Amino acid sequence: MECILKVNELEKSYGERKAVKGISFNVKQGEILGFLGPNGAGKSTSINMISTVVNYDKGSIFFLDKEVKRNENYLKQNLGVVPQDIAVFTDLSAYNNVKFFCSLYGFSGKELRKNVEEALNFVGLWDRRKDLPSEFSGGMKRRLNIACAIAHKPKLLIMDEPTVGIDPQSRNNILETVKKLNENGTTIIYTSHYMEEVENICTNLIIMDEGTIIEEGTKEQLKNKYSKDSLEEIFLQLTGKELRD
Amino acid sequence: MNGFIKLMAYGLQRRIKDFFIIIYSVVFPLLEILLLGYLATNFFKGDSAITSNHYYTLVLLPFYLLTSVITVAYVAKDESLRKTAYRFIIAPIDNGAIVLSKVLSCTIVIWLCSAVNLLIVRVLLGVSFGSSTPIILLMFFTETFMASAIGIYLGICIKNFGTIKGILNIPLTIFGLLGGTFFPAGSLGDTFEKISYISPFTWINKGLIAAVYDNDITILIYSIVVTLVIAIVFSVLSVISFKKEAFL
Secondary structure (H helix, E strand, C coil), X not given: CCEEEEEEEEEEEECCEEEEEEEEEEEECCCEEEEECCCCCCHHHHHHHHCCCCCCCEEEEEECCEECCCCHHHHHHCEEEECCCCCCCCCCCHHHHHHHHHHCCCCCHHHHXXXXXXXXXXXXXXXXXXXXHHHCCHHHHHHHHHHHHHCCCCCEEEEECCCCCCCHHHHHHHHHHHHHHHHCCCEEEEECCCHHHHHXXXXXXXXXXXXXXXXXXXXXXXXXXXXXXXXXXXXXXXXCCCCCC | CXXXXXXXXXXXXXXXXXXXXXXXXXXXXXXXXXXHHHHCCHHHCCCCCCCHHHHHHXXXXXXXXXXXXXXXXXXXXXXXXXXXXXXXXXXXXXXXHHHHHHHHHHHHHHHHHXXXXXXXXXXXXXXXXXXXXXXXXXXXXXXXXXXXXXXXXXXXXXXXHHXXXXXXXXXXXXXXXXXXXXXXXXXXCHHHHHHHHHCHHHHHHHHHHHHHHCCCCHHHHHHHXXXXXXXXXXXXXXXXXXXXXXXX
């Protein structure tokens, strides 16, 4: 499988503290990569560097063989991010939220309307398109958050804990949406603290701690290597049971 | 500049619906013109050309335009407060488009508010500036542009909105006093008048009054050019100073 993203020796420091210490990994086209780690492991910084939100100190990122630093807009045009926080305008309808964010990617007219309709249908919110997000339940807001990230049809989608704080039904719906997106050809980097979610949808896994990648491979490879039945056990064995704040 | 038009249209829509901008740019100046105009009626009685309402319309509108620096600084943080900044940063739009769309949308909406104020005082109080109205509006535009550029610059550079308010409130009030915003500065003697030249309001107000009542636009033209230059400088500084991490 062709690599959609290549990350080489990426480093980032905040003052004296090294948040990410030279990580390297590849994301293959069409996979769902689970990006795991306890709080403060460097996951968010890594994701922010990939999504160009944070500048990195050293290393390089290649998206479809083009270096991101020199072709930032090429990555941005093909990247969708579902942030952990609900990033929508509360005073715009669901339709107008998706429409506005999709328009930032250069879409207009019929194509824009078609994309918005498809994205809202995809997350099951087309019937509620005229409603304000403030009238939505937690799960619906999360789905709208996803619609805003996928309307421009990104090739790579980064989902940062998209199921935080919602009921099992909404969570199941979102996981089904993620699978559907992947089946339609979108490559996904998925971060979550819910191991059963990761086990359910991810093909490959990266586990980070203290700014480095401490383990990577497929679910089966990791389970065989550590002779454990669940990812949670492997995760706790690798990262310890001490509280991380 | 990628995305400028979209962001500009979006910025205009948001600013027009912005409660704070409307209150600070339309309601407060009008109330103060009505109040001070009424209180100072006798002070201006001897002069048939300029009434207290004329005077306070000419000096209070520029004052409120410059104090909109504080409101605009808040606009700089709009998306970060709404958590939507992230989507702007990851979209293929230029930082320049993000910053300049804010500066220009604020400029246009606040300037339109000042034009609405001129219309209201004309209808309500019969205050008309005749053929000087276009140049007054031009002065208001460059002043609003300057206030918006400074406001966005401060909003980008200073994280805490309270700090911005604290920094700006005192000098703006002092400049207002020196510039004759609350009462004609000339009435306090020569020394006060000399000191008053450090206030931008002194130049703007003198320029406006000379243009309207003496048909002399020299000072006003200087004021327009200076405010425009400052506006451009701060717009460029805002684009340079814009850090996407700080925007979040």
